[in-house]
Amino acid sequence: MSAGLNIPGATVRDPGFPTERENYLTNSKGVLSWMFTLDHKRIGVMYLIGVTLSFALGGLLAFALRWHLLDPDGTLFTNNIYNQVFTLHGAIMVFLFIIPSIPAALGNFLVPIMLGAKDVAFPRLNLSSFYLWIFGAIFFVMALCASGLDTGWTFYTPYSTTTDTSVIMATLGAFILGFSSIFTGLNFIVTINTMRPPGMTWFRMPLFLWATYATSIIQVLATPVLGITLLLLIAERTMHIGIFDPEYNGDPVTYQHFFWFYSHPAVYIMILPAFGIISEIISVHSHKHIFGYRFIAYSSIAIALLGFLVWGHHMFTAGMSDMTTIIFSALTFTVSVPSAIKVFNWLATMYKGSISLTTPMCYAISFIFLFTIGGLTGLHLGTLATDQHLHDTYFVVAHFHYVMVGGTLVAFLGGLFHWWPKMFGKLYNENGGRISAFLVFLGFNLTFLPQFILGSRGMPRRYATYDPEFATLHTASTHGALILGIGLLVALVVLLMSLVRGKRASANPWGGATLEWNCTSPPPFYNFERPPVVGDPYDFHDIEWDEQNERYVTIEPERKMVPETEPAEAPAHAADKQ
Amino acid sequence: MLPAAFSLLADYTEDYAWFPDSASTFSSEVDWLYKVITGIGFVFFVGVIIALFGFALKYRKAKGQKAESQVSHNTPLELAWSVIPSIFLVGMFIFGAKVYLDMRTVPDGSYEVGVQAFKWGWTMDYGRGTFHPELHLLVNEPTKLTMRSSDVIHSLYVPAFRAKKDVVPGRYNYMWFEPTLATEKVSDEDLAAAVKETEESGAEWDYDKYQFTPDGYRFYDLYCAEYCGENHSQMQTVVVVHKTREDLDAWIKKYSSRSDTESLESYGEKLYARRGCSGCHSIDGSPRVGPTWKDAFGSMRALTSGATVKVDENYLRESIIYPKEKIAAGYQPVMPSYKGQLSDDDIDSMIAYMKSLSANAE
Ligand code: HEM
Numbered sequence: 001m002s003a004g005l006n007i008p009g010a011t012v013r014d015p016g017f018p019t020e021r022e023n024y025l026t027n028s029k030g031v032l033s034w035m036f037t038l039d040h041k042r043i044g045v046m047y048l049i050g051v052t053l054s055f056a057l058g059g060l061l062a063f064a065l066r067w068h069l070l071d072p073d074g075t076l077f078t079n080n081i082y083n084q085v086f087t088l089h090g091a092i093m094v095f096l097f098i099i100p101s102i103p104a105a106l107g108n109f110l111v112p113i114m115l116g117a118k119d120v121a122f123p124r125l126n127l128s129s130f131y132l133w134i135f136g137a138i139f140f141v142m143a144l145c146a147s148g149l150d151t152g153w154t155f156y157t158p159y160s161t162t163t164d165t166s167v168i169m170a171t172l173g174a175f176i177l178g179f180s181s182i183f184t185g186l187n188f189i190v191t192i193n194t195m196r197p198p199g200m201t202w203f204r205m206p207l208f209l210w211a212t213y214a215t216s217i218i219q220v221l222a223t224p225v226l227g228i229t230l231l232l233l234i235a236e237r238t239m240h241i242g243i244f245d246p247e248y249n250g251d252p253v254t255y256q257h258f259f260w261f262y263s264h265p266a267v268y269i270m271i272l273p274a275f276g277i278i279s280e281i282i283s284v285h286s287h288k289h290i291f292g293y294r295f296i297a298y299s300s301i302a303i304a305l306l307g308f309l310v311w312g313h314h315m316f317t318a319g320m321s322d323m324t325t326i327i328f329s330a331l332t333f334t335v336s337v338p339s340a341i342k343v344f345n346w347l348a349t350m351y352k353g354s355i356s357l358t359t360p361m362c363y364a365i366s367f368i369f370l371f372t373i374g375g376l377t378g379l380h381l382g383t384l385a386t387d388q389h390l391h392d393t394y395f396v397v398a399h400f401h402y403v404m405v406g407g408t409l410v411a412f413l414g415g416l417f418h419w420w421p422k423m424f425g426k427l428y429n430e431n432g433g434r435i436s437a438f439l440v441f442l443g444f445n446l447t448f449l450p451q452f453i454l455g456s457r458g459m460p461r462r463y464a465t466y467d468p469e470f471a472t473l474h475t476a477s478t479h480g481a482l483i484l485g486i487g488l489l490v491a492l493v494v495l496l497m498s499l500v501r502g503k504r505a506s507a508n509p510w511g512g513a514t515l516e517w518n519c520t521s522p523p524p525f526y527n528f529e530r531p532p533v534v535g536d537p538y539d540f541h542d543i544e545w546d547e548q549n550e551r552y553v554t555i556e557p558e559r560k561m562v563p564e565t566e567p568a569e570a571p572a573h574a575a576d577k578q
Numbered sequence: 579m580l581p582a583a584f585s586l587l588a589d590y591t592e593d594y595a596w597f598p599d600s601a602s603t604f605s606s607e608v609d610w611l612y613k614v615i616t617g618i619g620f621v622f623f624v625g626v627i628i629a630l631f632g633f634a635l636k637y638r639k640a641k642g643q644k645a646e647s648q649v650s651h652n653t654p655l656e657l658a659w660s661v662i663p664s665i666f667l668v669g670m671f672i673f674g675a676k677v678y679l680d681m682r683t684v685p686d687g688s689y690e691v692g693v694q695a696f697k698w699g700w701t702m703d704y705g706r707g708t709f710h711p712e713l714h715l716l717v718n719e720p721t722k723l724t725m726r727s728s729d730v731i732h733s734l735y736v737p738a739f740r741a742k743k744d745v746v747p748g749r750y751n752y753m754w755f756e757p758t759l760a761t762e763k764v765s766d767e768d769l770a771a772a773v774k775e776t777e778e779s780g781a782e783w784d785y786d787k788y789q790f791t792p793d794g795y796r797f798y799d800l801y802c803a804e805y806c807g808e809n810h811s812q813m814q815t816v817v818v819v820h821k822t823r824e825d826l827d828a829w830i831k832k833y834s835s836r837s838d839t840e841s842l843e844s845y846g847e848k849l850y851a852r853r854g855c856s857g858c859h860s861i862d863g864s865p866r867v868g869p870t871w872k873d874a875f876g877s878m879r880a881l882t883s884g885a886t887v888k889v890d891e892n893y894l895r896e897s898i899i900y901p902k903e904k905i906a907a908g909y910q911p912v913m914p915s916y917k918g919q920l921s922d923d924d925i926d927s928m929i930a931y932m933k934s935l936s937a938n939a940e
């Protein structure tokens with residue numbers, strides 16, 4: 001296989017390139033072989049296409065919003081349409097893009113491979129959760145577009161029980177999507193619990209798997225609450241059962257408690273997998289052991305559990321009792337500790353590393369920058385006094401975009417560039433990739449930094465029109481969105497071009513030590529030809545750069561073979577036996 | 579792109595401000611906390627960024643070179659960076675909660691104003707039958723707002739006071755603050771010019787354009803901060819802070835009720851603007867959230883129930899007090915009830931005004 005590297009006293013392990021037959025992309029052909037596939041990799045790819053399309057739709061709507069805000073009294077949207085567009089944008093981004101993106105698309109592809117398994121525990125459930133997602137997504141988008149929805153993605157009562165737009169259709173859509181999310185989470189939990197090969201102990205699991213595991217716990221525990229809440233909302237609308245609507249003696253704040261009890265943990269469904277990706281990228285592209293492995297692993301679980309206790313911070317101005325409000329504020333700060341420490345761990349991993357500024361690394365650096373801003377501005381919102389001023393203003397819009405777009409989306413892109421050669425067996429143009437990372441970074445900051453100032457100056461969110469003093473900052477923000485959009489297009493073009501013109505990717509283009517880099521790129525149908533050797537996923541000692549073939553290979557020390565000749569003398573203890 | 583960047587720079591150098599006016603006792607405390615948090619955050623941020631870009635450049639290596647170190651943990655270091663930030667967090671929490679408790683503890687004997695929020699406007703209740711959309715206060719006087727909503731959740735937000743509270747239907751929420759900075763009065767000439775211009779154009783008063791109220795006071799903005807439907811972003815009013823109690827009382831008196839010399843129609847016209855009718859009913863024939871008042875009086879109206887009624891005094895009075903009883907076909911039952919909020923004379927004035935708008939009135 002590898003004619004290049006020659007190290008005396010060691011064997012060089014390099015899976016080389018896959019053949020046509022064993023490669024998962026080509027081992028069977030035709031649309032049907034994809035539609036009815038039970039292969040987690042193909043399902044992951046189909047999810048990838050799905051979430052990308054959803055993101056494109058949500059992104060176009062976002063740009064339309066920004067365009068409208070250039071001249072809010074102009075002609076692009078009426079108030080009514082603006083309200084529907086921001087609802088559509090928010091709902092599509094949350095339910096169709098950001099929640100499924102990393103777990104369902106990248107997670108499906110990677111979890112079994114990184115684990116060293118052949119597939120997920122329930123391949124059929126996996127396929128059915130994909131179709132549930134497709135069905136839910138089509139239904140959801142049709143409901144949103146066909147009859148309009150103007151409640152915001154939060155469906156707050158009593159607005160949602162009284163508006164004449166199609167709340168029931170849309171909530172049913174979200175309900176269906178919830179099942180898909182639960183199935184995926186369940187599948188991962190069972191896979192990780194039962195399908196680890198010999199040698200893969202919990203603490204030899206790559207951090208991406210810990211993150212996925214923690215995310216799955218939230219998906220399974222929290223999503224049903226959303227489902228029940230949405231059903232109650234439908235019951236309220238149709239039968240006036242009187243839980244949420246004051247007109248029938250209900251209490252609208254109850255709805256907010258129910259809703260955020262799901263949706264706050266959902267924020268961690270969005271960000272935990274991103275943490276997992278960043279841990280992988282930083283370590284692999286610094287060629288250095290991840291710093292504080294156990295802490296990162298435990299903190300994922302801690303965040304998942306603490307995430308269930310802080311929902312009340314969305315309601316600091318709603319009129320809860322003062323005691324409740326203060327307790328929620330205190331709990332909120334506890335979640336920030338594990339998140340902050342992760343940032344320090346990533347930096348410590350880079351320290352004295354051997355850093356390659358590849359595209360994934362550029363995205364990861366951008367992630368740390370943006371996520372730090374997103375996290376630190378969360379402190380202003382967790383602090384009660386300042387939140388009274390900033391709540392429901394553009395400060396919040398900026399904060400959650402820093403976390404969700406600057407955090408999750410950027411991590412998703414980084415992960416996509418990191419694993420793209422593995423998924424499709426092609427290398428992309430590195431310079432193109434870096435340019436996209438730079439444009440996304442620049443455009444993103446120009447879009448959302450001004451919004452912190454807008455919010456501090458008192459510009460409320462969800463406003464179709466605004467007072468003249470806010471115009472300049474809105475204009476800057478829209479220009480930023482343009483650059484951001486161009487950056488995303490560049491990323492798309494770079495990735496698609498690689499499929500057509502890219503060089504073949506070797507098994508381990510970055511020099512990673514986790515198991516997925518042990519199989520060919522793209523992986524064979526059953527992932528591994530022989531059971532993988534499980535070791536420390538962040539041990540880079542025996543990974544060497546093979547100059548001649550331009551690829552990383554794994555070096556195994558030559559085992560001292562026992563000579564095959566008979567021993568001259570029987571061992572002393574053997575004598576008794578005869 | 580470039581022009582925007584330059585005008586942003588101009589903003590920085592001219593009248594640029596990070597915060598709106600600081601006009602209440604809370605605003606300075608909130609700004610102080612905001613700056614402290616931002617300062618602490620900034621120090622951490624700069625540290626992170628220096629490390630991030632510093633390491634990325636310093637430890638950049640050619641492909642295949644080994645890392646200088648493979649250290650995988652360091653317990654004292656990890657403890658230090660968990661505990662030190664936690665101390666700062668505890669501080670933020672404590673100060674935040676302390677100021678918050680102040681915001682929630684209303685001093686005895688506060689000046690009280692009732693607030694009614696509805697889609698899409700505000701009515702402030704000054705007692706003794708005086709209602710007005712503008713919020714008028716006295717400087718250095720603790721003020722308590724008792725708030726209710728007639729339809730969905732709204733949120734009363736005065737950026738200059740750094741104060742916000744949701745207005746939730748089905749319960750009374752309250753908030754209080756103490757304004758510290760009175761708003762100026764503009765010169766009589768400026769006011770007269772603006773009033774004349776508005777009268778001639780026949781439009782409603784343009785607060786954004788003049789930056790003072792029809793009575794000539796400069797103001798702070800008051801926004802609705804909780805999304806409440808179509809005209810959420812227009813659900814704004816203004817806060818005027820008077821220098822003396824006499825001035826405030828005089829203003830309240832001016833709006834307390836119809837004076838003996840004023841005609842029903844002209845007072846009805848004022849109420850139309852003042853009590854939020856204009857948000858939903860046009861007087862030029864165009865349909866809004868509710869039916870227009872032009873030529874309404876005396877016409878026949880189809881109802882959603884299928885019946886038809888004549889728009890007369892009885893129907894109008896009923897629609898103002900019990901708006902959900904008879905819904906005009908093609909409209910939603912969204913109008914709030916004005917029961918207890920309009921006096922008989924007010925309702926008579928409204929009806930007189932509607933009559934004056936209609937060619938069908940006898
Ligand atoms: C790609 C660039 C993006 C731009 C320019 C953008 C812009 C906007 C704008 C203008 C709003 C309306 C703000 C308001 O009036 O409250 C908004 C709301 C929102 N955006 Fe984005 N957005 C972008 C990406 C995303 C992404 C990737 C997500 C993923 C989760 C997202 C999630 C949301 C949510 C949840 C809302 C709130 C909707 C609501 O208030 O109901 N956005 N965005």
Ligand SMILES: [Cu+2]
Nearest residue numbers: 732802806813
């Ligand atoms: Cu409102």
